[in-house]
Amino acid sequence: MQSKDCYEDADGPLNQGDILIAPMTRVIASDRFVPDRWDRLDQIEQQIDRSEFGEPAIHTVVGWALVMVTSHDYHHDKEWNAERKRLIRAGVDPKEASRIVDKDDDLDRTFQASPLIPLEDFNPGSRGNYRAGRVVGYYPLPSPPDSSFPECLVDLTYRCTIDRKAISERRWCLTPFARDRLRYAIARFDSFRTIEVAELIEAAVGRSIVDVNVDTSGSLSVELLLDDESVLRLVRPPVDPEPGGRIHL
Structure with a gap:
């Protein structure tokens, strides 16, 4: 690189x-x-x-x-976002809530x-x-x-x-x-x-997907059930958090 x-x-x-x-x-x-x-x-x-x-x-x-x-990055604003949401639920204007939590150096x-x-x-x-x-x-x-x-x-x-x-x-x-x-x-x-991507994809070529299982418990995995009853496990790619939270170090 x-x-x-x-x-x-x-x-x-x-x-x-x-x-x-x-x-x-x-x-x-x-x-x-x-x-x-x-x-x-x-x-x-x-x-x-x-x-x-x-x-x-x-x-x-x-x-x-x-x-x-x-x-x-989610870790770096977790408490900041939680406190801002608490203030907004209590009736504080969103911009004012951001200003208040920005002043709390302990978050x-x-x-x-x-x-x-x-x-x-x-x-x-x-x-x-x-x-x-x-x-x-x-x-x-x-x-x-x-x-x-x-x-x-x-x-x-x-x-x-x-x-x-x-x-x-x-x-x-x-x-x-x-x-x-x-x-x-x-x-x-x-x-x-190790991530053995090539071998998994080669084995799945020509097969049909008969079912999809998405783990909603917070896991990164998605399972594809193929027509030969084999299972192809995929990993969701890492992503940046949605815009929001602090704007400075």
């Missing part, structure tokens, strides 16, 4: 795929093991003494990092993010597979137009919950095309692992 197809100027509300500077932390074991690719992220180690409670110490590491927002404070790891930190022999997006759990990124960081991988195996107010700076947003690719990478890592 070329840089021009990937990045947009940082603007508007917090979006999935935004690239930020923010602190990240995680809990580690007492032996202080750190995967090589995370070594540069671990800038400060903290030991939390729990002896007065009869518990072993908790070890954490923290550091500032270039991160990508991985939580979906939707948290989001999830994963760190950007320079591709050069990975084994040279495997970089081609990472760059092509073939390795589950990683999302490849080209260097941005201003070359502010090198070619990187978003490490989806490392996620951290971050407070909005802890963000230092937003550097870039993803284009809609790149954001769709990110959503598929997240879905593949979290749920699907």
Whole structure:
């Protein structure tokens, strides 16, 4: 993916795929093991003494990092939208309701993010597979137009919950095309692992659809019952939320 197809100027509300500077932390074991690719992220180690409670110490590491927002846009306005709807049901004018909830800094404070790891930190022999997006759990990124960081991988195996107010700076947003690719990478890592589309479609060629089952419980799946009694399971594509909610970070 070329840089021009990937990045947009940082603007508007917090979006999935935004690239930020923010602190990240995680809990580690007492032996202080750190995967090589995370070594540069671990800038400060903290030991939390729990002896007065009869518990072993908790070890954490923290550091500032270039991160990508991985939580979906619906998450970023969930409380904002719920409070606005509550005010409107109570008789408040919709524009006034938006103004009121915009002033509440405690709504939707948290989001999830994963760190950007320079591709050069990975084994040279495997970089081609990472760059092509073939390795589950990683999302490849080209260097941005201003070359502010090198070619990187978003490490989806490392996620951290971050407070909005802890963000230092937003550097870039993803284009809609790149954001769709990110959503598929997240879905593949979290749920699907592999997506065998070609084989499923080939097996269905020449068959007739005799029934359709749409899961209305919130699932992403649609099942097509074919005339040979086989079932073709499809996944609905990820989409952007409807316009609304916050208009700023």
